[in-house]
Structure formats: structure tokens, C-alpha cells
Amino acid sequence: MWDKIKEFSSEFFVTGDPLILGAQVSIGLTLVAVVLVLTYFKKWRWLWSEWLTSVDHKRIGIMYIICSILMLFRGGVDALLMRTQLAAPELEFLTAEHYNQIFTTHGVIMILFMAMPLMFGLFNIVVPLQIGARDVAFPFLNSLSFWMFFFGAMLFNLSFVIGGSPDAGWLAYPPLSELSGSPGVGQDFYIWGIQISGMGSLATGINFIVTILKMRAPGMKLMKMPMFTWSVLSSSLTIILAFPILTVTLFLLFLDRYAGAHFFTLDGGGNPMMYINLIWMWGHPEVYIVVLPAFGIFSEIVSTFSKKRLFGYSSMVYALMSISIVSFFTWAHHFFTMGSGANVNAFFAVSTMIIAIPTGVKVFNWLFTMFRGKLSFPTPMMWTIAFIPCFVIGGMTGVMLSVAPADFQYHNSYFLIAHFHQTLIGGVVFGFFAGLYYWWPKMFGFKLHEGLGKWAFWFWNIGFYVCFMPQYALGFMGMTRRFNEYNFDMGWQPLNVVSTVGAFLMGIAFLFQVWQIAHSIRFYKKEPTGDTWNGRSLEWSIPSPAPMYNFARTPIVTSRDDWWEKKERRRKGEPELPHVAKAEQAPLEPIHMPRNSGVPFVMSFFWFIAGFGFVWDWTWMVIPGLIGVIVCMLVRSFTYNTDYYVPVDEIERTEAAARGAH
Amino acid sequence: MANHNQAHDGHGESHGSLKSYIIGFVLSIVLTIIPLVVVMNEMFDKKTNTVIILIAAVLQFAVQLLFFMHLREEKKPRYNLTSLILGLIILLVIVGGSIWIMTYNAVAV
Numbered sequence: 001m002w003d004k005i006k007e008f009s010s011e012f013f014v015t016g017d018p019l020i021l022g023a024q025v026s027i028g029l030t031l032v033a034v035v036l037v038l039t040y041f042k043k044w045r046w047l048w049s050e051w052l053t054s055v056d057h058k059r060i061g062i063m064y065i066i067c068s069i070l071m072l073f074r075g076g077v078d079a080l081l082m083r084t085q086l087a088a089p090e091l092e093f094l095t096a097e098h099y100n101q102i103f104t105t106h107g108v109i110m111i112l113f114m115a116m117p118l119m120f121g122l123f124n125i126v127v128p129l130q131i132g133a134r135d136v137a138f139p140f141l142n143s144l145s146f147w148m149f150f151f152g153a154m155l156f157n158l159s160f161v162i163g164g165s166p167d168a169g170w171l172a173y174p175p176l177s178e179l180s181g182s183p184g185v186g187q188d189f190y191i192w193g194i195q196i197s198g199m200g201s202l203a204t205g206i207n208f209i210v211t212i213l214k215m216r217a218p219g220m221k222l223m224k225m226p227m228f229t230w231s232v233l234s235s236s237l238t239i240i241l242a243f244p245i246l247t248v249t250l251f252l253l254f255l256d257r258y259a260g261a262h263f264f265t266l267d268g269g270g271n272p273m274m275y276i277n278l279i280w281m282w283g284h285p286e287v288y289i290v291v292l293p294a295f296g297i298f299s300e301i302v303s304t305f306s307k308k309r310l311f312g313y314s315s316m317v318y319a320l321m322s323i324s325i326v327s328f329f330t331w332a333h334h335f336f337t338m339g340s341g342a343n344v345n346a347f348f349a350v351s352t353m354i355i356a357i358p359t360g361v362k363v364f365n366w367l368f369t370m371f372r373g374k375l376s377f378p379t380p381m382m383w384t385i386a387f388i389p390c391f392v393i394g395g396m397t398g399v400m401l402s403v404a405p406a407d408f409q410y411h412n413s414y415f416l417i418a419h420f421h422q423t424l425i426g427g428v429v430f431g432f433f434a435g436l437y438y439w440w441p442k443m444f445g446f447k448l449h450e451g452l453g454k455w456a457f458w459f460w461n462i463g464f465y466v467c468f469m470p471q472y473a474l475g476f477m478g479m480t481r482r483f484n485e486y487n488f489d490m491g492w493q494p495l496n497v498v499s500t501v502g503a504f505l506m507g508i509a510f511l512f513q514v515w516q517i518a519h520s521i522r523f524y525k526k527e528p529t530g531d532t533w534n535g536r537s538l539e540w541s542i543p544s545p546a547p548m549y550n551f552a553r554t555p556i557v558t559s560r561d562d563w564w565e566k567k568e569r570r571r572k573g574e575p576e577l578p579h580v581a582k583a584e585q586a587p588l589e590p591i592h593m594p595r596n597s598g599v600p601f602v603m604s605f606f607w608f609i610a611g612f613g614f615v616w617d618w619t620w621m622v623i624p625g626l627i628g629v630i631v632c633m634l635v636r637s638f639t640y641n642t643d644y645y646v647p648v649d650e651i652e653r654t655e656a657a658a659r660g661a662h
Numbered sequence: 663m664a665n666h667n668q669a670h671d672g673h674g675e676s677h678g679s680l681k682s683y684i685i686g687f688v689l690s691i692v693l694t695i696i697p698l699v700v701v702m703n704e705m706f707d708k709k710t711n712t713v714i715i716l717i718a719a720v721l722q723f724a725v726q727l728l729f730f731m732h733l734r735e736e737k738k739p740r741y742n743l744t745s746l747i748l749g750l751i752i753l754l755v756i757v758g759g760s761i762w763i764m765t766y767n768a769v770a771v
């Protein structure tokens with residue numbers, strides 16, 4: 001009996017690695033500490049009723065952002081471990097096996113559990129406020145999306161201490177990811193973690209498309225929407241077209257592993273190449289899914305801090321929308337070397353180069369917006385300025401990679417690593433940081449400390465170039481990716497040391513950001529108005545943080561940059577249009593709001609149970625998990641009391657408190 | 663279109679009759695059984711089988727849309743139709759593109 005338990009737990013828990021043992025202990029201690037703190041301060045009920053069951057888009061947004069920052073930390077630690085290993089030739093810090101696990105979890109976490117939720121967090125916080133809505137179209141579904149993401153991410157992260165991490169790369173190419181190549185459970189954690197959170201992402205895409213198409217304030221025609229909202233629309237459109245491909249592809253891989261199918265195996269008529277073909281049909285659009293909203297953020301920031309309307313609004317809209325379509329026609333550039341023939345490669349090389357055109361258009365739009373503007377440079381604007389050259393270089397190396405014959409040299413080398421980090425960090429991460437700094441006062445009612453933010457900014461930027469510029473050269477010198485050890489004779493050491501130094505500079509930058517947040521909370525200074533930056537769109541017309549129902553009266557929109565135009569009219573003493581004036585004077589009405597619900601949390605938890613059961617092939621666990629999911633659906637279907645009205649006197653009290661505070 | 667602002671409307675669309683649901687259900691079952699029977703009994707050669715499966719799949723798709731997704735009853739602006747067309751274009755790209763790319767990578771069976 002005892003031996004059996006011992007045998008089981010040595011397979012169940014990851015053992016024998018001091019680093020992981022440390023992590024296990026610290027995870028255990030953190031959990032105990034959290035439980036103790038919550039119990040001591042009697043916060044359980046508060047946590048459950050104010051946060052875990054909340055359907056308020058602003059709170060869901062904040063929860064997304066908290067998770068993504070934690071994931072940035074984990075992904076970042078992974079990155080630093082890898083860079084440490086590469087700092088010297090023949091270092092024995094990480095074994096090959098461990099290194100494989102780390103680049104796999106780093107890639108998955110950074111893209112799916114850091115960039116995506118940070119993006120969804122900003123969607124949630126900003127979009128309803130920008131379009132003058134009280135919430136998203138489907139608040140319950142929104143909460144479900146969040147919890148599916150959360151439990152999917154937890155499942156994936158659990159593999160670190162239970163069962164062992166996946167190690168077949170962030171896209172899990174077969175045959176390595178098949179049972180023959182990865183017999184352990186790590187690969188199953190990968191499949192189910194991504195599947196569960198992927199369902200949430202798909203639902204978020206649907207939710208925001210409907211929100212944007214159906215819930216805009218009266219008068220906000222499509223071509224009057226703020227640019228960030230446009231970018232969310234294009235990104236969500238790409239999500240709903242791309243994510244089903246991921247789900248199906250991973251499901252087929254699951255069938256191979258679980259049910260002995262042969263879709264991607266080497267024998268039995270399978271073809272691993274097909275997996276590579278399919279996964280990149282999602283993978284390439286995915287990188288545009290995360291970068292398009294960043295473009296939207298930069299557009300908002302550039303025009304706010306230039307005090308000018310965005311140059312070339314409609315060309316920007318067409319650029320965004322065309323990118324989201326063309327991004328579906330380029331996937332084969334990720335496997336030019338697969339041998340699909342000259343015609344295929346030529347087609348996909350050209351389609352890839354075409355994407356550079358709308359992207360270039362956008363860069364010029366931002367530059368012309370700044371041209372002759374009244375510029376100011378607080379942190380959101382600094383990130384925007386830093387983004388432009390960084391993304392231009394990343395884009396140009398991308399065009400180099402798209403030249404199919406040349407790609408035979410660059411493929412899977414450090415040149416590629418440098419290229420995609422330049423677009424992912426310089427574009428996506430910088431963009432989301434800019435958005436975070438920009439909308440932070442709207443989320444919490446106080447600004448982040450600018451001085452510390454500037455330190456973080458410079459460390460990130462200098463660190464970035466120091467880390468990744470040498471990697472372009474290393475790529476040309478023949479260093480390939482996913483390598484844990486190299487020989488002295490290769491002559492790669494000097495540049496690798498430089499690169500590692502840069503990575504640690506970025507690590508310091510992250511610490512500055514943590515310090516910045518802690519400092520700003522400690523020395524909390526309430527924002528006097530809701531309009532911190534003298535903004536242009538509707539979110540700045542209401543108090544910070546926004547009241548639970550967002551807008552006491554539904555705003556009537558008359559123009560692009562509506563809030564800015566209104567401020568201009570007020571300044572010049574011009575009257576409002578009659579129908580706008582009338583709506584603004586109208587008496588308050590009760591506001592229709594959705595009720596909180598615990599179902600999304602519980603249902604996602606049951607998905608987690610089912611997923612864990614699938615990972616270990618424990619049918620006794622899968623069945624109750626799936627039954628739980630179905631019961632939750634039924635419970636929701638028969639819940640009729642899903643909404644309520646906020647009475648007028650409560651609105652008056654809230655508004656008076658929010659406005660009276662300045 | 664842009665003027666409802668409530669967190670949840672969307673009641674009050676038509677939901678199809680029992681008859682149309684039953685017709686749809688029967689059709690979709692029939693369309694599932696046909697390829698199953700054909701393949702299980704090895705009635706035709708491989709190419710014909712593939713064609714039959716493909717045709718049944720496309721018809722199945724149409725049945726689902728018309729009988730269960732209420733595509734015909736949509737009010738303007740026809741967002742569902744628009745997104746369906748977009749989806750079909752992407753679908754064609756996926757299927758056509760994969761066939762094109764994979765012809766050069768076929769493995770011997």
C-alpha cells in the first residue's frame with residue numbers, strides 16, 4: 001500500500017529538481033498565506049460577491065490584468081533562466097530536458113496567458129466606456145470567458161509541479177508531441193490548458209463584436225468610433241475566424257494521443273506536416289490578434305498627446321480591417337522550408353510582403369498626427385514613441401524573412417528569435433504597457449508615479465536593444481533556436497553575454513514597474529477629474545474610476561472625438577445641438593443592469609476538473625467534471641432573475657459622491 | 663441599430679416551428695448516416711467515397727444553418743449572413759490552401 005502511494009506520488013509530483021522543489025514549497029506557502037490573510041481579515045465573502053461572481057466589465061478587466069502581470073512574471077523568469085544558461089558555452093545550469101520545458105512554457109505563457117489576457121483586460125475596461133455602453137453585450141458570457149481563461153491557465157501552470165511541463169515547443173509540433181515523442185502528461189496539460197482557455201477567448205471575440213456592433217451610444221456611426229474600438233473589432237473578427245482552427249487542430253492531436261487516432265502520426269496514414277499547416281493557420285492570425293489592439297492604443301495616445309485629431313482616420317480603419325483579412329493568407333511563411341514547392345512559397349512570400357503596406361500606412365499616420373501637434377511626453381506617449389522605430393525594424397526584418405529563398409538561411413535561427421521578439425515586445429508589450437499607463441487612472445482613480453515609470457521605460461528599452469540586437473548577428477553566425485548548449489569554438493559567447501545582460505536589464509525594468517505600482521498605491525493621490533490626460537473619447541467624460549453603471553445618462557454622440565469637441569464647444573461658449581442638450585437635461589431614469597452570478601466560476605472549475613481528468617486519463621474524474629459543466633448550463637438556463645434596475649436615488653448618490661470628490 | 667443600450671435585449675426573435683426543427687433533425691441524421699453506410703460497407707472506391715462524404719458534409723452545413731440557425735429569418739442589417747460569407751471565404755482558403763500546400767508533402771500510404 002505505502003509503496004504504491006510512493007510510486008504514484010513520484011509520478012504525480014515533479015521531483016528531484018531543487019529549482020522546482022523550491023517553487024513547490026513557495027507555491028504552497030503562498031497559498032497558505034493567501035488563505036490566512038483572507039480569513040483573518042474576513043474577506044472571503046467580499047472576494048466572492050464583489051469579484052469572483054462579478055459580471056462588471058471593469059472588474060473582469062482588472063482581474064484579467066492582474067493575472068497577466070503574474071504570468072508576465074513567470075514567463076519573464078523562464079526567459080531569464082534561459083538567458084542565464086546561454087551566457088557561457090557548455091554551462092551546466094539547465095539540462096537539455098529542462099531547457100526544452102522552459103522555452104515551451106515561456107512561449108505558451110507569454111502569448112496565450114500574458115499577451116491575450118492583458119489585451120482582453122484592456123478590451124473590457126475600455127470598449128464599453130468608449131462607445132457609451134453600460135456593459136458588454138453578454139456580461140454573463142464575459143465572466144465565463146474570464147474564468148475559462150483563468151482555469152485553463154491554472155491547468156497549464158500546474159504541470160510545472162504536477163506531472164511535468166510540456167517540452168515540445170510552444171506550438172507542439174508532432175511527431176514530437178505525439179505519444180511516441182512525449183509519453184508524459186505534460187503535453188496533455190498543454191492541450192487541455194489551451195483548449196479550456198481557448199473556448200473563453202472565442203467567446204470574448206463574439207462578445208466584443210456584438211458589443212461594438214449593437215451597443216454604441218446613439219449617434220456613434222461606425223466611422224465615428226474611436227480607433228481603439230476599431231482595432232478591437234478587427235482583432236475580435238480575427239479571433240472568431242482563427243480560434244476554431246486552433247481548437248480543432250488540438251482536438252485532433254488529442255484524439256491521436258488519447259484515442260489512438262492517426263491524424264499526425266508518422267505511421268498509419270498520418271501526416272505531421274498537416275498539423276504544422278493547420279496550427280499556423282491559427283498561429284499567424286494570432287500574432288495579428290494581439291498586435292492590432294496595440295495599434296489602436298497607439299492611435300488613441302498619439303492623438304491625445306498631440307492634441308490633434310488622428311491623421312488619416314479612414315485609411316487607418318481600412319488598414320486595420322485589411323490586415324485582419326490578409327493575415328489569413330500568409331500562414332505558410334512559417335514553413336517555407338517544408339518543401340511545398342516554388343509556387344506555394346512564392347504566393348505566401350508575396351502575401352506576407354503585402355501586409356507591410358497597411359502597416360506602413362499606419363506608421364505614417366502616427367507620424368503625421370504628431371506633425372505640428374502640441375506634443376507632450378508623459379509615459380504613455382514615451383512608450384508610443386519608442387514603439388515606432390522598434391516596430392519598424394521588426395517589420396523590416398520580417399520582410400527579410402518573408403523572402404522565401406533567403407528564409408532557408410534564417411529559418412529557426414536566432415535571427416528569427418530576434419525578429420519576433422522585436423515585434424512582440426516592441427509592438428505588443430510596449431503597446432499594452434502604453435495602454436495600461438494611459439487608462440490606469442480610469443481604472444483605479446489614481447495615476448501611476450511618472451518618475452519611476454520613466455526609469456522602467458529606459459530599462460525596458462535599453463535592455464531590449466542590448467538583448468535582441470546581438471541575436472540578429474548570432475543568427476547570421478549560425479546559432480539556432482531551442483539550443484541549450486554550444487561549443488567554445490563557435491565564437492558565440494561574447495554576443496550571448498551581451499544579450500543576457502540585456503535580458504536582466506529588462507528584468508530590472510519589471511521590478512521598477514512593480515515598485516511603481518506599489519509606490520503609487522502607498523502614496524495614493526486621487527485624480528481630481530475623470531479626464532486625466534485631456535482626452536478625446538467618451539471614457540474621459542465620466543468620473544474615475546467609472547461608476548458601476550458607467551454613464552448616468554446615455555450620451556448622444558455627434559462627432560468623432562466627441563468629448564474633445566464638446567469641450568471645445570464649452571470653451572468657446574457654443575451651444576449644444578438641441579437633441580443633445582435635451583438628452584443632457586432629461587431627468588435620470590432607473591438603469592437596467594445584469595446581476596452577478598457564480599455560475600461562470602463554478603462551471604469553469606468543473607472544466608478544470610474534467611481537463612485534469614483527461615490529462616491523467618482518469619475517467620472517474622472526467623465524468624463528474626463534465627456532468628458539473630452540464631448542470632451549470634442547466635442552472636443558468638432556468639435562472640430567470642438575471643437583471644435588476646438601479647433606482648434613481650442611488651444613481652444620484654453615486655454621481656454626487658463621484659463628482660463631489662474634486 | 664446603434665441605439666439600444668441595454669445589457670440584454672435580444673428576446674423577441676422568431677424561433678422556428680416544431681415542424682422545421684423536426685425536418686432539420688431528420689435531414690441531418692440522414693446526411694450523417696449516408697456517408698457512414700457508404701464507408702462501412704465499402705460500397706464504392708476511395709475517390710467516390712470522398713466525394714460522397716464531402717457532398718454530405720456541405721449539405722449538412724446548409725441544413726444546420728437553415729433549420730437551426732434561422733439564417734432565413736434574419737432582419738437587416740444581415741450581420742449573420744455577412745459573417746457567414748466571410749467565414750466561408752476563410753473556410754475555402756483553409757481547405758483549398760491546405761490541399762495546395764499538402765500536395766507536395768503527401769506521404770506514401
Ligand code: HEM
Nearest residue numbers: 079082083103104107110111115169170424481482483503
Ligand atoms: C522579457 C524579455 C524576453 C526575453 C529575454 C525572452 C527570451 C527568450 C528566449 C531565450 C527564448 C528561447 C530561444 C530558444 O532557445 O529557442 C524565447 C522564446 C520565445 N519567446 Fe521570448 N523572451 C522575452 C519575451 C517574450 C514575449 C513578451 C513573448 C510573447 C509575447 C515571447 C514569446 C516567445 C516565444 C513564442 C518563443 C518561442 C518558444 C519556442 O521555441 O517554442 N517572449 N524567448
Ligand SMILES: [Cu+2]
Nearest residue numbers: 284331333334
Ligand atoms: Cu506569420
